[in-house]
Amino acid sequence: MPSSALTAAHPLKDVASSDSALRRFLHGLPGVDAVGLEGRAASLGTRSIKTTAKAYAIDLAISMVDLTTLEGADTPGKVRALGAKAVKPDPTDRTTPATAAVCVYPDMVAVAKEAVAGSGVKVASVATAFPAGRAALDVKLADVRDAIAAGADEIDMVIDRGAFLSGRYLKVYDEITAVREACGTSARLKVIFETGELSTYDNIRRASWLGMLAGADFIKTSTGKVAVNATPANTLLMLEAVRDFRAQTGIQVGVKPAGGIRTSKDAIKFLVLVNETAGEDWLDNHWFRFGASSLLNDLLMQRQKLATGRYSGPDYVTVD
Amino acid sequence: MASVFEYAPAPESRAIADIAPSYGLFIDGEFVEAADGKVFKTVSPSTEEVLSEIAQAGSEDVDRAVKAARRAFEKWSALPGAERAKYLFRIARIIQERSRELAVLETLDNGKPIKETRDADLPLVAAHFFYYAGWADKLDHAGYGPNPRPLGVAGQVIPWNFPLLMLAWKIAPALATGNTVVLKPAETTPLSALFFADICRQAGLPKGVVNILPGYGDAGAALIAHPDVNKVAFTGSTAVGKEIARTVAGTRKKVTLELGGKGANIVFDDAPIDQAVEGIVNGIFFNQGQVCCAGSRLLVQESIQEELLDSLKRRLSTLRLGDPLDKNTDIGAINSEEQLTRITSLVEQGEAEGAERWSPACELPESGYWFAPTLFTNVTQAHRIARDEIFGPVLSVLTFRTPDEAVAKANNTPYGLSAGIWTEKGSRILAVANKLRAGVVWSNTFNKFDPTSPFGGYKESGFGREGGRHGLEAYLAPSSPEGER
Numbered sequence: 046m047p048s049s050a051l052t053a054a055h056p057l058k059d060v061a062s063s064d065s066a067l068r069r070f071l072h073g074l075p076g077v078d079a080v081g082l083e084g085r086a087a088s089l090g091t092r093s094i095k096t097t098a099k100a101y102a103i104d105l106a107i108s109m110v111d112l113t114t115l116e117g118a119d120t121p122g123k124v125r126a127l128g129a130k131a132v133k134p135d136p137t138d139r140t141t142p143a144t145a146a147v148c149v150y151p152d153m154v155a156v157a158k159e160a161v162a163g164s165g166v167k168v169a170s171v172a173t174a175f176p177a178g179r180a181a182l183d184v185k186l187a188d189v190r191d192a193i194a195a196g197a198d199e200i201d202m203v204i205d206r207g208a209f210l211s212g213r214y215l216k217v218y219d220e221i222t223a224v225r226e227a228c229g230t231s232a233r234l235k236v237i238f239e240t241g242e243l244s245t246y247d248n249i250r251r252a253s254w255l256g257m258l259a260g261a262d263f264i265k266t267s268t269g270k271v272a273v274n275a276t277p278a279n280t281l282l283m284l285e286a287v288r289d290f291r292a293q294t295g296i297q298v299g300v301k302p303a304g305g306i307r308t309s310k311d312a313i314k315f316l317v318l319v320n321e322t323a324g325e326d327w328l329d330n331h332w333f334r335f336g337a338s339s340l341l342n343d344l345l346m347q348r349q350k351l352a353t354g355r356y357s358g359p360d361y362v363t364v365d
Numbered sequence: 366m367a368s369v370f371e372y373a374p375a376p377e378s379r380a381i382a383d384i385a386p387s388y389g390l391f392i393d394g395e396f397v398e399a400a401d402g403k404v405f406k407t408v409s410p411s412t413e414e415v416l417s418e419i420a421q422a423g424s425e426d427v428d429r430a431v432k433a434a435r436r437a438f439e440k441w442s443a444l445p446g447a448e449r450a451k452y453l454f455r456i457a458r459i460i461q462e463r464s465r466e467l468a469v470l471e472t473l474d475n476g477k478p479i480k481e482t483r484d485a486d487l488p489l490v491a492a493h494f495f496y497y498a499g500w501a502d503k504l505d506h507a508g509y510g511p512n513p514r515p516l517g518v519a520g521q522v523i524p525w526n527f528p529l530l531m532l533a534w535k536i537a538p539a540l541a542t543g544n545t546v547v548l549k550p551a552e553t554t555p556l557s558a559l560f561f562a563d564i565c566r567q568a569g570l571p572k573g574v575v576n577i578l579p580g581y582g583d584a585g586a587a588l589i590a591h592p593d594v595n596k597v598a599f600t601g602s603t604a605v606g607k608e609i610a611r612t613v614a615g616t617r618k619k620v621t622l623e624l625g626g627k628g629a630n631i632v633f634d635d636a637p638i639d640q641a642v643e644g645i646v647n648g649i650f651f652n653q654g655q656v657c658c659a660g661s662r663l664l665v666q667e668s669i670q671e672e673l674l675d676s677l678k679r680r681l682s683t684l685r686l687g688d689p690l691d692k693n694t695d696i697g698a699i700n701s702e703e704q705l706t707r708i709t710s711l712v713e714q715g716e717a718e719g720a721e722r723w724s725p726a727c728e729l730p731e732s733g734y735w736f737a738p739t740l741f742t743n744v745t746q747a748h749r750i751a752r753d754e755i756f757g758p759v760l761s762v763l764t765f766r767t768p769d770e771a772v773a774k775a776n777n778t779p780y781g782l783s784a785g786i787w788t789e790k791g792s793r794i795l796a797v798a799n800k801l802r803a804g805v806v807w808s809n810t811f812n813k814f815d816p817t818s819p820f821g822g823y824k825e826s827g828f829g830r831e832g833g834r835h836g837l838e839a840y841l842a843p844s845s846p847e848g849e850r
Contacts, residue, residue: 075635075636075637075638075639076635076636076637076789077637077639077640078637078640078789078809080809080810081637081639081640081643081644081809081810082639082640084643085639085640085643091480091484091692092372092692092693093372093375093692093693094372094373094375095372095373095374095375096373097371097373098370098371098372098373099373101370101371102370105370285639292675316370320368320370321683325368325369325370328369328370
């Protein structure tokens, strides 16, 4: 799959030549009709996924989880436990796939890295003054470098929503490109928009394009720290954006809904959105992730149910 | 097409709908044989399997049914509105309780996907009965004068594309206003009307208030011509509508006709593209395009033609065609062999006239009546596929440069039932909607129905309105002695 930044010669590179050019471009994107978008997301939610398709979807979803702990109270012990779980989500069934990554604060990256060493599970870190993003660029970049020095494979960056909402798109663009540069070739960059704070679907589409133009490897809905996080509708919208972006530039960008996805049923609905919107090229943990912590246990319980024909209970999966 | 995420089949159980090997006519509260003993078979369009044998109404049966309805009218019309409302509410609730059964039945008999019968048809059917039940005791306030009177016996003929929904559109307002009903469902889809007859009995509806006469066009013609029918309501083709208008002309019968259409779906360059694509798909592929208000002509602004068509083609490639009882099916079977032949011949003419035909890669089941979703580009106003109602999953794409041109092209049709406008500019929606000669104009959506909203056409799409407060008018006369207004 092609994945690289826009070359200097690409016509879309010019759209970030000035604040006004960037605004003109972003405001020239097709509008989003909220009723229609939510209607489409709801109708895809009625797809009936059973038996073999469900088994496939559950394993795929497990392999797409960024197993996350982002608490002030995180300890090295908790992060080690999380890492162990990411590598071997169900100790009773070795056929269970590993999760895609563990996602932690920068100071826990080294611990996490050690916990998943040799497993192929990636370590993602929310750098850039997560979750508010309200710090000077230098501070954010220092945060990123810290995380990368500790071995982070992926950086989850929050955008400056204040700048975005006041229309200073170029500032947001410049910050993303600076962080992208700091990530270099050693880490993939996920750009978090905090869609709940952007509030309109038009804004979410603009933010998606802004992030992709600036070189994001992934676009991500939210931090999980606000009232409204990932929804089927905002994820559908972002899937449309990555699909259209690849059609125009040849560059494929991943999508990560985060926060509020707790059940297998919900996760499968998101996979249906991926399948029928962006297409099967995105049905892979290199291009689609779930930012979640409690989702994994429900996926494991559903997996056990498919294997045994019976529901187990919360005591048959590990607590973290 | 093999894909990495194949959805396993998720068929709804057909055992939920218990179809008897044969059914009679429903006259005066009883299922009876046809006077001349004739029967016909109803088949499932997706498998060609015979579902049941149905008594075929003739003119003698029409006379029996109209007489039964006339007798019932005396008592039914004399009931206080609140009493009639109780029956209607009861019917609405039974429909809700039996909606899964009715959805399966409708899918078997009609060929449309269970997704549509379950999520669109049945909720709307119940909603229509609930809505008109609410009007039954408030007719004084409907705007048709104080104490308006029912007309008498209503002769109603409905089509096969939405068998139960069209029944609800016809019967609910008729009963709410105190009329009694003789209804002829289409010969290819009589089953849900016969199940409805059973629901009337379950609700304890007085005998003769609703009579159901499955049969062919001759029974419909006899019903409409019957001297003791006071009100004629018809939904169906324009050709038959004209025939009915001739029959009824000069009589004192009140008539409403809801006929064909060739709806224009206008997409301006500032439209919400992704949602417009969904609206276009819903506009023409809902119920396999067998919808009188289908958005069968896509008028797209030239500047975004390429982008929109690319999106549309990509989207059509994700439509799932097949077993209508599978909950994941988007496109079901064409209702009958006759209809399939008509669609095929019109599409062949489109190709012969030089329009460019496109369909997604799509495997059709071996038995049953199927037609792949089809798109025609390079279409002009002069092509037959831009003028004739195809009544199938076939979309003709035309372009325009200015809003005036869009309006001129949209209105340049003998029909005038529906239209759609896609733009992010509110003022343009209002300006264009005002100039469109269509009974319904949807903006940034398509094929949305609601019992509170009147529906009907201009020009060859018919006259009169169904639904909403306006839908009551067709079944009411003012209380003055001569019935003059």
